Amino acid sequence: MNFQVYDSLRRTKRVFEPAEPGKVRMYHCGPTVYGEAHIGNFRSFLFADALRRWLELSGFEVTQVMNITDVGHLRDDDPEGGEDKLESLARKTSRDPWEIAAHYTDVFLGDVDLFRIRRAHHYPRATEHVPQMIAQIEQLIERDHAYVTDEGQVVYSVPSYADYGRLSGNTGDDLLPGARVEVGSDKHDPRDFYLWKKDPHHLMQWDSPWGRGFPGWHIECSAMGQHLLGTTLDIHTGGEDNVFPHHECEIAQAEGATGETFVNYWMHARFLQIDGGKMSKSLGNLYTVRQLAEMGHPPEAVRFALLRSHYRQVLNFTFAGLEEAAANVRKLRHFAEEMRDAAHGAEAGAAPEWLTRCVRRFDDAMNDDLNLSGALDGVFSLLHEARRHEAQGADAAAALAALQRFDQIFDVLRESPAADDAEFAAQVDALIERRAAARAAKDWAAADALRDELAALDVELLDGKDGKVTWRRTSSNANG
RNA sequence: GGCGGCAUAGCCAAGUGGUAAGGCAACGGAUUGCAAAUCCGUCAUCGUCGGUUCGACUCCGACUGCCGCCUCCA
Numbered sequence: 255m256n257f258q259v260y261d262s263l264r265r266t267k268r269v270f271e272p273a274e275p276g277k278v279r280m281y282h283c284g285p286t287v288y289g290e291a292h293i294g295n296f297r298s299f300l301f302a303d304a305l306r307r308w309l310e311l312s313g314f315e316v317t318q319v320m321n322i323t324d325v326g327h328l329r330d331d332d333p334e335g336g337e338d339k340l341e342s343l344a345r346k347t348s349r350d351p352w353e354i355a356a357h358y359t360d361v362f363l364g365d366v367d368l369f370r371i372r373r374a375h376h377y378p379r380a381t382e383h384v385p386q387m388i389a390q391i392e393q394l395i396e397r398d399h400a401y402v403t404d405e406g407q408v409v410y411s412v413p414s415y416a417d418y419g420r421l422s423g424n425t426g427d428d429l430l431p432g433a434r435v436e437v438g439s440d441k442h443d444p445r446d447f448y449l450w451k452k453d454p455h456h457l458m459q460w461d462s463p464w465g466r467g468f469p470g471w472h473i474e475c476s477a478m479g480q481h482l483l484g485t486t487l488d489i490h491t492g493g494e495d496n497v498f499p500h501h502e503c504e505i506a507q508a509e510g511a512t513g514e515t516f517v518n519y520w521m522h523a524r525f526l527q528i529d530g531g532k533m534s535k536s537l538g539n540l541y542t543v544r545q546l547a548e549m550g551h552p553p554e555a556v557r558f559a560l561l562r563s564h565y566r567q568v569l570n571f572t573f574a575g576l577e578e579a580a581a582n583v584r585k586l587r588h589f590a591e592e593m594r595d596a597a598h599g600a601e602a603g604a605a606p607e608w609l610t611r612c613v614r615r616f617d618d619a620m621n622d623d624l625n626l627s628g629a630l631d632g633v634f635s636l637l638h639e640a641r642r643h644e645a646q647g648a649d650a651a652a653a654l655a656a657l658q659r660f661d662q663i664f665d666v667l668r669e670s671p672a673a674d675d676a677e678f679a680a681q682v683d684a685l686i687e688r689r690a691a692a693r694a695a696k697d698w699a700a701a702d703a704l705r706d707e708l709a710a711l712d713v714e715l716l717d718g719k720d721g722k723v724t725w726r727r728t729s730s731n732a733n734g
Numbered sequence: 735g736g737c738g739g740c741a742u743a744g745c746c747a748a749g750u751g752g753u754a755a756g757g758c759a760a761c762g763g764a765u766u767g768c769a770a771a772u773c774c775g776u777c778a779u780c781g782u783c784g785g786u787u788c789g790a791c792u793c794c795g796a797c798u799g800c801c802g803c804c805u806c807c808a
Contacts, residue, residue: 283808291808298808423737424804471806493808498737500806524739525802532801562757563747568740568801575746578758585757588771615755619748627748631756638756641772698767705769716771726771 257312259489260566260623262497262520263421267623270519272488277315279483280306281517283475283492283500284320284377287358288340290542291365293560293571294533298493298523300557301565301624303371305491305521307663308620318374319482321475322362324355325380325458325468344457351457355381365543369553370665376482380474384460387469387477390511391449391462399510400449403440406464408450413443415506421520422498447503449473472503476516480508490517494524526560526569533571546576554666555580561664564627583666588726589637590657590667596650603648605656608639613656620663633660682713686723689715 257270272278282302285291291299302320309316324340344351359379366373380387391408394400399414412418419425448470450462459466479487485508492501501520508516525532528539546556559579563569605613612635619628640653661667689704705715714728 285808286806295808301808419737422803425737491808494739494802495807496803498803523808525808527801530800534807559746566739567747570746572746574758578746582757592772619755625748627746627757628755629748631748634756642774644773693767696767702768709770714770717766717769718771719765 257308257621258623259519259521261518262522263517268519270488272314273486273518276313277317278309278488279317280319280489280491281475281479281483281487282318282320282374282490283496284322285358285362286323287355287362288343289358290544291362292533292540292542293546293556294493294526294540296365296369296543296556297526297560297565297569298491299366299371300369300560301523302491304561304565304626304663305489305624306372307665308624311659311662317376317483318372319376319378319479320374321478322355322359322377322379323474324352324359325474340458352381355379361544368547369543369557378478378482380469380478381458383474383478383481384462384469386481387473388450388460388462390473390477390480390507391469393511394449394507397510397513399506401442402464405440405452407440407448407452407467408464408470409441409446410449410470410503410506410510411442412445412447412506415510417509418445418502418506420502421505422502424498424502447472447499449507472500473507475500476504476508476511479504480512480516485512485514485516487517489519489521491521491523494522497522521565523565524568526571528571530570551576552580552583554583558583558664558666561626562630564623564625566623584728585637586633586657586661587667587669589640590654591726593640593645593650593654593657596646597654598647598650600647600651602651602655605652606643606645606649608643609636609649609652609656612636612639613659616660626663629660629663633657633664636660678711682708682711682725686715686725690721690723 258267259270260267280302282299284299285295299320302318306316306318340351340354343349343354347354359377363373363377391400394410395402395408398411400408400410402408450464450467451470452465452467456468458468460468479490490501490504505516527533528537528541531537531539533540543556547553555576556579559571559576560569562579562582612632614632615635616629616632619625619632622628636653636656640650643649645653658667685704685708689701689708692698692700692704708715708725709728712728713725716724716726718724
């Protein structure tokens with residue numbers, strides 16, 4: 255079965271075929287670095303990561319680009335008082351906007367690593383690609399898709415691009431009455447948007463053929479995307495809120511400048527909600543991924559919680575769900591250990607029928623527009639079937655291999671850097687020995703007390719047959 | 735006002751024109767000194783009302799609720 259992708263532009267699922275066989279060029283709308291990324295951002299980034307991982311697992315050679323917006327976006331409907339977020343933050347904190355952007359870029363990349371997101375091949379900074387943006391703006395002027403105002407601002411002419419509105423359905427004819435009333439605007443059409451702006455109060459300024467100024471809010475993605483990946487990208491992703499106006503404008507810019515298709519497959523991740531409602535700062539339910547980590551939630555649990563539902567469905571984030579995800583991660587790890595033991599060092603043999611079925615279930619779901627929820631059916635079926643068939647030797651090794659392959663997507667199996675040490679193990683073993691003695695003496699109260707003591711250390715006992723006792727940590731957070 | 739999406743068991747969450755995956759929780763059984771882990775089993779007719787159809791939860795319409803975009807938020 256081929257990989258099918260839901261294309262937001264055509265509003266239908268299509269078989270994915272990259273422009274160049276075997277190679278995928280994809281672009282993701284990344285963070286605006288004036289603050290820490292929250293879990294909503296990370297849902298979108300984790301989706302992009304899972305997409306990349308599945309493509310790679312499917313044998314594609316992927317080149318991934320994620321922009322870092324360090325200029326900020328100017329408001330377009332309020333040229334007088336318009337202020338960019340980086341600037342306002344800079345004014346409030348009396349810090350240099352460049353410093354702020356650099357700081358939060360580092361924080362972001364740290365979060366990326368912490369949450370095991372594979373690093374993109376390029377993280378272009380908008381501030382480092384102003385020449386490319388200027389070049390694209392020049393192309394647009396040449397091709398009559400943009401005009402220069404008397405003040406030297408450059409504006410994209412929406413009426414010049416017939417397909418405007420194809421992605422979002424927003425042709426712009428019926429925009430909210432009043433919202434786009436221009437005050438002293440120099441635009442020819444209310445829908446037109448700025449490519450190059452001027453504002454003496456803006457802290458970040460660059461020279462251009464039209465004088466000192468700064469780029470508009472959409473040009474960075476089309477310019478950097480095409481600069482790094484070529485005229486046509488295979489896949490472009492972002493959050494659903496990017497559809498309009500951002501991606502609509504990107505298409506108008508990129509295709510206006512080159513006359514060629516900008517993106518073959520548009521993929522948009524839906525928002526997540528918190529406890530069934532919207533997430534917002536004012537409701538006090540906006541969490542950054544750092545906060546979750548600081549609360550002691552292991553990154554693997556957060557990954558699992560954000561990956562286990564389909565990217566095109568609203569995801570309901572709850573702390574109960576996060577705990578559940580952590581329990582699932584532990585379950586998977588325990589199963590991996592079990593299979594490792596049961597394999598007795600055997601090589602993976604030919605997959606038994608039950609295993610093939612689980613793998614097929616997983617692959618089919620993944621190929622169906624990255625249906626991670628459906629894929630989990632395959633994952634948990636594997637646990638169930640392997641235990642039911644009491645997989646041993648080569649079968650167990652094969653089951654483990656299958657699980658590890660699934661984990662190429664989820665990446666939750668490996669422990670965070672272990673805090674384990676010999677001293678702790680010795681302490682645990684001593685307690686287990688005392689418990690064994692108590693049990694031998696049928697002093698159940700003492701035995702249970704020792705078990706509780708071990709539980710307090712996050713140690714779970716596994717009483718096997720023949721009195722063999724093994725133990726494992728219940729916390730999947732080995733950093734704790 | 736314009737554009738778009740969602741509504742599946744206590745919770746999370748897939749899916750299909752022919753009678754609904756999986757996870758968590760719960761319950762019964764096996765196992766256990768008791769537990770844990772594991773195994774076996776139980777647990778929904780798919781927001782409401784109409785329509786199309788031999789047959790719909792899946793298609794269409796209306797309604798209700800929720801969510802997103804149209805002010806820089808993934």
